[in-house]
Amino acid sequence: MSADPHSRPVAPAWLVAPRDANLLSPAVWPENARRAADGGIELGGVPASELRTRFGTPLYVLDEDQVRATARRTLDAFQAATAVHGVRARVYYAGKAFLSTEVVRWVTEEGLAVDVCTGGELAVALAAGAEPGRLGFHGNNKSVAELERAVEVGVGSIVIDSLIEIERLAAIVERRGATQAVLLRVNSGVHAETHDFLATAHEDQKFGFTLTDAAAAVARIRELPGLQFVGLHCHIGSQIFGTAGFEESAARIVELHAELLEGGDLPVLNLGGGFGIAYTSVDDPTPIEQLAAGIADAVARQCEVRGIPIPDLAFEPGRAIVGRAGVTLYEVGTTKPVALGGGATRLYVSVDGGMSDNPRAALYGAQYSARIASRSSDAEPTLARVVGKHCESGDIVVDAEYLPADVSPGDLLAVPATGAYCFSLASNYNYVPRPPVVALRGGEARVIVRGESVDDLLARDAGPATTPREGIA
Structure with missing residues (x-):
């Protein structure tokens, strides 16, 4: 903590250094998320590293089983609670949280x-x-x-x-x-x-x-x-x-x-x-x-x-209904320790997405968690701030988290609880293409919303006489 008692604390009061920075908090992550034998995170039975190889990063991942189970549980709860009083209940899924044709099918099939x-x-x-x-x-x-x-x-x-x-x-x-x-x-x-x-x-x-x-x-x-x-x-x-x-x-x-x-x-x-x-x-x-x-x-x-x-x-x-079912995957690009005074240091971990795929931290000061998804680590936990690639000092993905001290370029980072309002609020700030959305069910992964390329962004620009055939992903 800084030697100046009036300065902003290095870490929020609620954040406690974990004994093991590999553990997944069960209330935050999808029910089907776990550490596999090789140390990497599996989501819905699919290794996160495999998802990176197939679909790239940043990547929105949505656990269909989690969405469906939460929808059923919620509807059952309200129908049971109102039946006690002799009336009926209707539960509406909020389209603004996350909307795609696939997700609408899931929730309506579950009765919402x-x-x-x-x-x-x-x-x-x-x-x-x-x-x-x-x-x-x-x-x-x-x-x-x-x-x-x-x-x-x-x-x-x-x-x-x-x-x-x-x-x-x-x-x-x-x-x-x-x-x-x-x-x-x-x-x-x-x-x-x-x-x-x-x-x-x-x-x-x-x-x-x-x-x-x-x-x-x-x-x-x-x-x-x-x-x-x-x-x-x-x-x-x-x-x-x-x-x-x-x-x-x-x-x-x-x-x-x-x-x-x-x-x-x-x-x-x-x-x-x-x-x-x-x-x-x-x-x-x-x-x-x-x-x-x-x-x-x-x-x-x-x-x-x-x-x-x-x-x-x-x-x-x-x-x-959908928030807990979502996890966003990023690849670490750079890390940089920043001295804060009084002997305190914060490790800045830069990833290949940011406020264009999740502006909630910048808009509302929303807090998130993060874990290395491609491996486990025995390194001591260190206070980190996960930041994006945008030209904004407020481009923060996770404001404060303890990550293994050896987090390095190339590591795959997973941010849970991103199923709601991240994809919905996504933008092309700094002309960054929006990521694809991949759904998981029964150990299988499939794209339910296609990602964008730079060619897609240029296709909307009425100025260029020709559109490049290949863009930078």
Whole structure:
């Protein structure tokens, strides 16, 4: 640690040097990840080194069995929790977490509905063969064309986000002679993240209606014959552990729900989700069964107090379905010890990807873990920072981790818990091609999203008279 007591600590307080920097924290890695006899990491029965040889790096790896198992477990948990109270549950997969036609097929085959928030996400879900009636359409600025398409294909529900959208959608359904089920997004004033939540009486965000304004919006929806108002939608945050925030939000939303019942039925209450996953060994996400039971019980209590029937409940687990199933593989290019003062040193480990394939560390200060995947090591653990190749000092992949001191150029590095929001947020910053996505199942690997080449990037540039036949991968 630095000799200056007021300086930033070298390592975060939660990070403890492990006895063995080869160990894989079971809560962070996919269930099928393990160290093989040769010391390398196997993912879904396939050696990580083999994946590098076949597909190159950087590489997104997604364990299909893990995604499917988590989807089934989540749906079972919510269906069991709501059945206790005599109502039904629907669970939506969050398209924004990771979307491809293959993943849509996996989650829908396991019984999940899918939520989308743009015309592009809707197109992918439809191309995958998803049943339109089991799609929900979110978004604070859906265009007329997007709403037209949603009504045309028969999307199950549209989440209304503004007064303008009410009129926009009403005009579309009137012109088409259609009827469209809608929910109203409402802000409960509860904001939750990890273990803590904040309850306020006001909102200052782009999504949804305040509790005060919601009744007037619902009244307008009910005046319009082509719109079928089916319930409220509320989302309180993401990467949430525990049920306390949901319980506080449920009390506020059920109060509004009870008031609106005077004007007609509200068969559905969507309480959102945003359930957390483990990114590091100290993260302790709440088991999904505990979350499901706690939230369903909280709604039931609030309904009982007000003497109203419990509506069917809908949930959106977010990253919890796909996050743990993903691992990103990188190759180490350079290492560089940097003296920090007071005798402390940090080892900078540069890899061949970075903020173009995972911007979450740069955007949100997100924490990740890392392990050498091509071998094991007996070297002492050393404090390291894994960084990318981009021309940005904030291009950090893993802010703080203990890696074997002999980590070297050519080593294969694996970063777990990258199934959600990494591929979705990927960019071509510094003209770096986006990596492919490989799915694993039954010891087999296959590409489900093709990677890009420099030729692909140049093909979009209208300037060059000719496009090079070969690019630099």
